[in-house]
Structures are given as C-alpha cells and as structure tokens.
Amino acid sequence: MKTVIIGGGASGMACAVQLKTLCADCEVTVLEKMPRVLKKLLVTGNGRCNITNINSSSEFYRGDSGLIKAVLGHFPVGSNIRFFEEMGLPLKEEAEGRVYPRSMNASSAVNALLFRAEELGVKIVTDYTVKSVAKKGNGFLINDSLYFDCAVVASGGCSAGVHGSDGFSFRLFKKLGIKFTEPRPALCGLLLKDFPRSLKGVRNVCNVTLKSGGREMYSETGEVQFNDYGVSGIPIMQLSGLLRECEKGKTELFADCAPDLEEEELFSYLKRIRDGHPQMPALNLASGLLPKALALYVIALSGLGQSLTVKEIDDGTLLKITRTVKNLRFCVSGARDFKDSQVTSGGVGSDELNPDTLELRKIKGMYACGEAVNADGLCGGHNLRWAWSSGRLCAEAIAEREKSLDKN
Ligand SMILES: Cc1cc2nc3c(=O)[nH]c(=O)nc-3n(C[C@H](O)[C@H](O)[C@H](O)COP(=O)(O)OP(=O)(O)OC[C@H]3O[C@@H](n4cnc5c(N)ncnc54)[C@H](O)[C@@H]3O)c2cc1C
Known part of the structure; x- marks a missing residue:
C-alpha cells in the first residue's frame, strides 16, 4: 500500500x-x-x-x-x-x-x-x-x-x-x-488599544487576567514584556488563544504588577516610603517597586502633578496608586498575526x-x-x-x- x-x-x-x-x-x-x-x-x-x-x-x-x-x-x-x-x-x-x-x-x-x-x-x-x-x-x-x-x-x-x-x-x-x-x-502577543509607548521595553513579573464583557477568561503569572504594539511573554501567549471566544470591543487585560504583595502589604510599603522620605518627588514613589517607566506610568495614571513631593499624597490617593499597581487595565484590540504566532x-x-x-x-x-x-x-x-x-x-x-x- x-x-x-x-x-x-x-x-x-x-x-x-x-x-x-x-x-x-x-x-x-x-x-x-x-x-x-x-x-x-x-x-x-x-x-x-x-x-x-x-x-x-x-x-x-x-x-x-x-x-x-x-x-x-x-x-x-x-x-x-x-x-x-x-x-x-x-x-x-x-x-x-x-x-x-x-x-x-x-x-x-x-x-x-x-x-x-x-x-x-x-x-x-x-x-x-x-x-x-x-x-x-x-x-x-x-x-x-x-x-x-x-x-x-x-x-x-x-x-x-x-x-x-x-x-x-x-x-x-x-x-x-x-x-x-x-x-x-494562538501563542502570540496581544495588541492593546491606546497603549502608552513609554512602556516599550519594560519587563515585569505580573499576574495577567483576560476578561471578556467582565467575565474572567484566564489568568496566569509570569514575565510580561511591553512592546511597541502591546504585550507579549509566556503568560500573554498562554491566554492569546482565548481571544476567539472573547466579545469584540469588550476584551480587557488586567495586570497585577506586584503579584507577590497583597493590597494591604503594598499600601503599607508605599506609606512607609511616603512617611520615611517626605521630600521625595512623587514620581519616584513606586520606582523601587517597579521598572522606572512602569512606575512613572502608574503615578501618571493617578493624576499626580510632576512637582509634588510624596508628603503631599494623601491616604486616599495612596490607595488609588496601590490599586492601580494591583489592577492595571488595558483594552485588547486583537492578537498578533499568524506570522508572529507559534501555533x-x-x-x-x-x-x-x-x-x-x-x-x-x-x-x-x-x-x-x-x-x-x-x-x-x-x-x-x-x-x-x-x-x-x-x-x-x-x-x-x-x-x-x-x-x-x-x-x-
Ligand atoms: C518559534 C516556535 C517555537 C515553538 N516551540 C515549541 C516548543 O518548544 N514545544 C512545542 O510543543 N511546540 C512548539 N511550537 C509549536 C510546534 O512547533 C508546532 O505545533 C508543530 O510543529 C506543528 O506540527 P505540524 O506537523 O502540524 O506542522 P509543521 O511543523 O508546521 O509542519 C508542516 C509541514 O508541512 C509543510 N507544508 C505545508 N504546506 C505544504 C504543501 N502544500 N506541500 C508540501 N509541504 C507542505 C511545511 O513546509 C511544514 O514542513 C513552536 C512553534 C514556533 C513557531
């Protein structure tokens, strides 16, 4: 035969x-x-x-x-x-x-x-x-x-x-x-909408969660790489195959950028920095915790002015920063092409x-x-x-x- x-x-x-x-x-x-x-x-x-x-x-x-x-x-x-x-x-x-x-x-x-x-x-x-x-x-x-x-x-x-x-x-x-x-x-990077180019080149261990219409689809921890189009890295590749099951225009990616710290631990950490170093520029607050570009982005999202010092950050704003680090939100606009996918x-x-x-x-x-x-x-x-x-x-x-x- x-x-x-x-x-x-x-x-x-x-x-x-x-x-x-x-x-x-x-x-x-x-x-x-x-x-x-x-x-x-x-x-x-x-x-x-x-x-x-x-x-x-x-x-x-x-x-x-x-x-x-x-x-x-x-x-x-x-x-x-x-x-x-x-x-x-x-x-x-x-x-x-x-x-x-x-x-x-x-x-x-x-x-x-x-x-x-x-x-x-x-x-x-x-x-x-x-x-x-x-x-x-x-x-x-x-x-x-x-x-x-x-x-x-x-x-x-x-x-x-x-x-x-x-x-x-x-x-x-x-x-x-x-x-x-x-x-x-599948097994590819994700394209993000209105993605801040300042994050290009950042690598950080995150717990990433894909949600569609508010419904959790998949969650994974590992090193996330921020590129000029969006995000890649093993945890992103793992969830990329689920995009076909997500609602178009309603797909979000949430990144916990300090997955080893509980929210209260992170809040106490930031509070210690603020209270111990009152003259520190506010922009530096999270820079011991995260890669610089990511730390600056988180602080910018919290709406803090460039000229502030950390002593001017009240507890409410500190909590907002904490929650931003634990739950950074991005809108997913699609996946990379076949040529950039592994499977x-x-x-x-x-x-x-x-x-x-x-x-x-x-x-x-x-x-x-x-x-x-x-x-x-x-x-x-x-x-x-x-x-x-x-x-x-x-x-x-x-x-x-x-x-x-x-x-x-
Ligand atoms: C960069 C990269 C890294 C990867 N790493 C891993 C890993 O470490 N572990 C893992 O489990 N998986 C990995 N994968 C996935 C894995 O390689 C694929 O899932 C697997 O090779 C698929 O096997 P396949 O035989 O179906 O297809 P392929 O391996 O793609 O083979 C198909 C073959 O058919 C030939 N062909 C196509 N059309 C025609 C035609 N018309 N006439 C004649 N021949 C044709 C092609 O030239 C090719 O040789 C990786 C993939 C990539 C791209």
Missing part, C-alpha cells in the same frame, strides 16, 4: 516513522515544500525543542476536547518519551515538567527523526509543493501526477509561515468540502474526523494530524506532544488498514 504524507513537519515525520516501523512493506512518501524537512522543529523551544511535557493532559489544550482526549489517551506522555529514546535520543526533564533532548539542542531531535526515517526507508521528497489532492478510484491523485492509496494531511496550520506552513491544510479542506473551525493565531487554533474536528483513527469520515483513506486538527496547546511542550501523538495515531490506523487488506 502506498501512503503519501503531505508535509514533513513534526506530525508528518512522526507519522512516517511510526508507519514504517509498524508496516515495513508499506511504501511511505513524505512530500515537503521546503528544501528540508522539520525546519520549524529547529527553532522550537528557543532552539532547544521542548519535546513534550510530563504533566500533560487534555486540560492544557483548547479546541475539540473530545477529540483531544481520545488522541492523547492513545499515547500517554511516556509513549512520546519512549518514541524518541528508542530512536537513540536521550531526553531530560526541566522545570514545570518540560522535556527536552538531553543535548538541549533541537538539531538532535531533527537528526534522530531524519536518521530513523532514512533507516526505515521512508521516501522523502523536498522542494515539492502539493497544490492539489483529488480522489481517484480508491486512492488519491497529487498534483494530477502521483497516485497513492492513502493520504495524510500533515501540512500544519498558518503560523510562522517562514518555516513552511501557510494554511494549505485549510485550503485543501475547503476544496474537499470538509468543515473546519476557522484558524486563528494555530482551529482546524478540523470530530464532526469530520474519527477520533480513534483521525480518518476523515467522508473521505476514506485520508487522515489529518498536527495543527490541521482543531487542537492547540499551551506553552510547555504540549503542541509537539500533540504533533507526535496525532501523527502516530494516523500511522497506526493506516497500518491496521493495511493488515486488514492483507487478510482479505
């Missing part, structure tokens, strides 16, 4: 290796548009490749929850780890359950997958762009010229297009009449896919995995865990299909 895997990214290469491992007689071809496979994998985890996460569960994902549970249920985290260790790639666990190659180098993961694929006899064709897939008889015709019995859509989402994925998966589904949830950028939310779900095989219900012999599917994970190795697991599930289903054809 001849299988084509469209896209030599993480999910496609995991599918190819698993299929050839389970079914040595299967002919497996990976068609990759870029000059090399696994280009994106090289830049994952800041070049270290956060391969999976020990604590992973379906709670770390958004999208089609039933489908996500079913796929991850087939491949517990231990099986992701064994998949790589059996290829000769030792792994190690770091903070928050994040798992990396022991070398802390993404190229080790790329080499391991590539070597294993070549060792098994997977045919890899690079610089080959799939433009069309047509059903022909019981199989599929690619670009009107190559015929295969099975096809796996592993061409990714729309994110970080410089590494190859440009939304082909969704254009193909549309052409084939397959419904899917509209793709949106795509949306994709094909269980109405079109069998969750136990990832085969399209309407098109027998065609499968989908990775970011083409409606599943996106939080930072921490969850997206690659999804890519390995969903790719391997397609492979198992195709190998089973081959076995049943052999019997008949």
